[in-house]
Amino acid sequence: MKYTPALAFSLALALLSPTLASAQSAVALAGILGGKALLVVNGGAPRGVGTGESHQGVKVLSVGKEEAVVEIDGTRRSLRLGEAPVSVGSASAGKRVVLAADSRGHFINTGQINGQHMQYVVDTGASSVAIGKTDADRMGLKYLQGQPMRLSTANGVAQGWRIRLDSVRIGDVEVFGIDAVVTPQPMPYVLLGNSFLGQFQMTRTNDQMVLEKRN
Template sequence: MLGPTWAHAQAVALAGVLGSKALIVVNANPPKAVGAGDEFQGVKVIAVAKDEATVEIQGARRTLRLGEAPVSVGGRSGSGKRILLVADGRGHFVNSGTINGQVMQYMVDTGASTVAIGRPDAERMGLNYQSGQPVRMNTANGVAQGWRMKLDSIRIGDVEVFGVEAIVTSQPMPYVLLGNSFLNEFQMTRTNDQMVLEKRH
């Protein structure tokens, strides 16, 4: 017997651990407690530890960790419409994605007008920011130099947005700040520690 095939991309996250069961979230549906050896919506739990769970999805094993963003499985490249984010212990939405195909760590910042990238990250990602428009920015440490540029693409899971405005700051930053030049492409819904971004177009 063949199991069900999941044609659409699935976002799978670990919401918590209850004893020997993992609280699994699939596509922003309510969490379900699943024990080792059991299956839920095509996600089979292999092992459960203190703050992580090993699961098998479409024959591939993945490790889900508490506080990390959902693992996206299946679906065509860049064809997704929905991003599910889970807040960390400080209430921040932090995860990894790609800018122009290069891996970056980001934090959602609804107070920032554009995506903001520290210069060391921009250089690591090979962004040609110095050909961008120079800008002066007011920061907590005074006025700083920056460069305004257009990013080819930002991708999170199987969702990709093209031609996103960004500012590269001369100062290093712990994360890329995902500001409204990216977030305005989405309808945003927040429930407790989960945020869902639904693409508008």
């Protein structure tokens, strides 16, 4: 297996993160094993799948050095090492996401901000999306052009920046023009607060949360 930091990161997400949605296929490429693609389907265990073979409805069409082309329900998609899972879906695609809580009761998964990969945690107590400076730099967000603001942190008062995100995507659902705050200190996750969550009808039952996009 070709071992890279991206591979280690993908495997960690595959084994620790909850499934995005039971009504759609979420597929990630965790590695290349010989001539086989190491696929993670709906948060399950990685499985080596060769060209022409299928696993849980996902057919591998070709395998390259760092990418694989797959077919799901007649749709071709390219998967690359280290990228967020690709969701291909049902009639509710683009409108509905189902999240499952981890052992601590947190809803953690991967998505995209302005087309760039991010790992988030749902935070219903946060008024807006919050992004650490390290992630903001990696995603190329021009936060220094945003509105300066004072933030209360564990180390006292610090300067943050209020910005507007072009898009936030989780699963097959994408929302545009979302208010966010960039904090001066790094954070382990992007906090998905109410500037994003307010775009959805949110229902929680035990360890499952359903986000249904409002019209």
